[in-house]
Amino acid sequence: MNEQLVEYAAGSLGQADRARVEEHLAGCADCRADLAGWALLAEAAGTAAAPPGPDLVRGALLRSALVEPEPVTRRPAWFSLSLVLAEARLVRVSVLVASALVMALGVVMAAMPAAYDGWAGDVLALVAPVVAAAGVAGVHGPRRDPAFEVVAATPTSPRLILLTRIALVFAYDLVLALAASGVVAAVGADPSGVRELIAAWLGPMALLSALSLVLVVWVGADIALGVAVVLWALRVLAGGVLVDVGGVLDVVRAAWSTNLATVLTAAGLLAVAMILAGRGEPLRRSRATHLL
Amino acid sequence: MESDDAALLRRVARGDSGALTRLYQAHSGRLFGYLLRLAGDRMTAEEILQDTMLAVWRSAGTYAGGSTVTTWLFGVARRQAYNRLRGAPPPSPTEPLDRADPAPGPDELAIAAAGGTPVAGAIGELPDHHREVIGLVFVAGLPLAEVAAVLGVPVGTVKSRLHHARAALARTLATQGVPE
Numbered sequence: 001m002n003e004q005l006v007e008y009a010a011g012s013l014g015q016a017d018r019a020r021v022e023e024h025l026a027g028c029a030d031c032r033a034d035l036a037g038w039a040l041l042a043e044a045a046g047t048a049a050a051p052p053g054p055d056l057v058r059g060a061l062l063r064s065a066l067v068e069p070e071p072v073t074r075r076p077a078w079f080s081l082s083l084v085l086a087e088a089r090l091v092r093v094s095v096l097v098a099s100a101l102v103m104a105l106g107v108v109m110a111a112m113p114a115a116y117d118g119w120a121g122d123v124l125a126l127v128a129p130v131v132a133a134a135g136v137a138g139v140h141g142p143r144r145d146p147a148f149e150v151v152a153a154t155p156t157s158p159r160l161i162l163l164t165r166i167a168l169v170f171a172y173d174l175v176l177a178l179a180a181s182g183v184v185a186a187v188g189a190d191p192s193g194v195r196e197l198i199a200a201w202l203g204p205m206a207l208l209s210a211l212s213l214v215l216v217v218w219v220g221a222d223i224a225l226g227v228a229v230v231l232w233a234l235r236v237l238a239g240g241v242l243v244d245v246g247g248v249l250d251v252v253r254a255a256w257s258t259n260l261a262t263v264l265t266a267a268g269l270l271a272v273a274m275i276l277a278g279r280g281e282p283l284r285r286s287r288a289t290h291l292l
Numbered sequence: 293m294e295s296d297d298a299a300l301l302r303r304v305a306r307g308d309s310g311a312l313t314r315l316y317q318a319h320s321g322r323l324f325g326y327l328l329r330l331a332g333d334r335m336t337a338e339e340i341l342q343d344t345m346l347a348v349w350r351s352a353g354t355y356a357g358g359s360t361v362t363t364w365l366f367g368v369a370r371r372q373a374y375n376r377l378r379g380a381p382p383p384s385p386t387e388p389l390d391r392a393d394p395a396p397g398p399d400e401l402a403i404a405a406a407g408g409t410p411v412a413g414a415i416g417e418l419p420d421h422h423r424e425v426i427g428l429v430f431v432a433g434l435p436l437a438e439v440a441a442v443l444g445v446p447v448g449t450v451k452s453r454l455h456h457a458r459a460a461l462a463r464t465l466a467t468q469g470v471p472e
Binding site: 002003006007009010011012037038040041042044045046049050051052054056057059060061063064069 | 309312313316317320321323324325328329334338341342343345346349350414415426427429430431433434435436447451454457458461462
């Protein structure tokens, strides 16, 4: 009945339906009140103004004869590749070099004589997630991205651009960390093998990077980097220095390890970041002008 | 009526300009009402209507009978409206503020475009997707099911937009102190 009340007020009901609605209205005060609301809206909408005459069609035909239709533009097949190449040029070299240097330092540390069993894995697990999270924090936002304004003015979706760039940076850090694990295993610093080494950092790296990404998109790069480093410092402290109270540290360790839950959480955070990225500006960007 | 429209559209697809004129005369009132409500001023609405007829002339052959001709026409008009309104030039830089502008302000223009009453002006304040539904339901007089088909949303969404628009209108009128 509700739907028909709208159509009744709009005058778009057929004869038979009109009669049925009127019959119902006579005995239903609720519907009469509801109809009054719709009638107000109909009144506010106004009636259709007189349309222009058939001259308008002549004008359209004239335009059709004079103006060629615009060709349908489609993205070429190599669009994805060219987007990746273009984005690769926008990732700052200093970020790449710094990531590689920190990772190399990690390899040197891991290859040093082991202080205890699993030393090499712990060192890589300390370095790789922070390197990736810091790299991710540096890829988005008006102050970190030299081409931010230009990119924002292109028709390509900001989500696609962010996803491409994250994929690039994360892939780079992933390759670095894999190489580091390979080197550490090759020099025989860790007897447990490459697989164990990779498992030590892979889950935490994905989770910390995804968390960093959400914060970058939501509030900005500085906060994201700070939060990522603090969270990771807490995790590292939980590895030995802090005293375990009531099994809290076990939960922390489980949360920062390579398992299905961490991977799924990271994927979920990535989805959240993508949704936020399409919604416009991070909180902090509204204050573009600094007050003294 | 509907089969007449489909026949007209087939003749348009074969290049019969008289059929285009007849199709226009049959639907221009409702299309124009919808576009006027969406665009806000008569000149823009006329431009979009001409864009629409041009698009119909060029793409009549793509009508496959999957929807009613009315739904198809409103779909074309809606696409043209968004093309043109999205490409609208940004408002010009502000004039010096120290003298009053004798031209009518946006409120007056919106009220005038919507029929000249403050109640009608309140419609101009609503967001695009609300004004669009109001234009389709109350000005063009399409059944809700057809509105849903034009917009590509479920009928429930159309209803909820209508309810939101009604509530927003009531709020606006309450703050303006306009007697209902």
